[in-house]
Amino acid sequence: MIPQPFTDSIPIPPPPKSKYATSEGNKLENEEILDAILPPREWTEGNQLWVQKVSSAPCTRADIIHLKEQLDTKLEQRQARHTGICPIRRELYSQCFDELIRQVTIICAERGLLLLRVRDEIKMTIATYQTLYESSIAFGMRKALQAEQGKMDMEKRIADMESEKQDLMKQLDEQKAKCDAIEKRETEKRQVEERKYNKEIQFLKKANQQLKTQLEGMITPRK
Template sequence: MVGSSHDLLESLVKYDPPNEGQDLAASGPLSTKGRSKLPPVEKAPQLTQIDEILNAILPPREVDGEDGKSQLQYVSAQPSTRLDVINLQEQLDQRLQYRQARETGICPIREELYAQTFDELIREVTIDCPERGLLLLRVRDEIRMTIAAYQTLYESSVAFGTRKSLQAEQGKAGLEPKIGGLETEKRDLERQGAGGQLKNGKNGKKKFQ
């Protein structure tokens, strides 16, 4: 079932309703929750730590409340069912189609939607098994660093190609006067050669006569 246009623009990550009694000014900086220190994978987190792990993996986001004040919305700690996973897949397909994401090649829209889907899967796995969620977090961060490295390499290559192209254009502009002079000299030599051939031809005819 296709949702409204507003629903199709919402994040695929499941969040709790905004804290109506807690505005952003009263809760402090937005990034405070996201700086929680994650426990090592070898140490099994306690149930009371799951919320902290989720908030560290997926920091709360800032939303506008009905009264116009900015409020914090935390990621949901509610476990997901098999039906939720099926709905997630359907919502992903709907958003890819609605936002006209390209099926192949580089597409920021497709990248964004798949990143949201992966974050939602990390959320679901973390609630069920925090250790597995922390491992998935490491995989996600490694993928992001790899993509960022390739983007930097691509941008450097484009910049290098642009500089070389400009240098070639500048060098070509500097050679144009010399090329023009050589072409003029070539035409003069061709005329001199043609005149010499004509003169030699006339002298040869006189000798035979």
């Protein structure tokens, strides 16, 4: 049997995809990414379930200008603070950032996913700072309550010591009064004793003088 010769095989490229199919595939992929980034809203109205998805329509320059105007209007209507911590301002800017992510994702899905990563990192950092802030507030409140309790205890102790001081002052006054009464009584007693002793001394001096006179009269010789 004679083998048949091999024929040269040339690879045949696949038929090119149409631009319509490519654009449809990108659109479906972008819609899936958008649904993953910004999940659809679901709510029940009556007995019917409603689902709202984010729009996959590309934006224009006029849309960006309108978005900025809407942001400024909402900030003014809801009276958001211009500086400091403001939940309203953060909420509105977060919604605006989500819209920017949506617009970028329609043009470039990879760029939108990167912005999503940045957004999640920012939210995580803010949540961490918020937790730290709440912890510090709770710690400060505990310390304030402890200080208030300590203040109340100190005030009670001061009141008790003031009462004890008043009692001691009262006892001191009573002891002073007793001491003054004893001194007065002893002074009067001493004065009485002194008068008595003075009388006795005067009597004894007088008796002594009489005896001395008598003795001198007896001793002196008569002429």
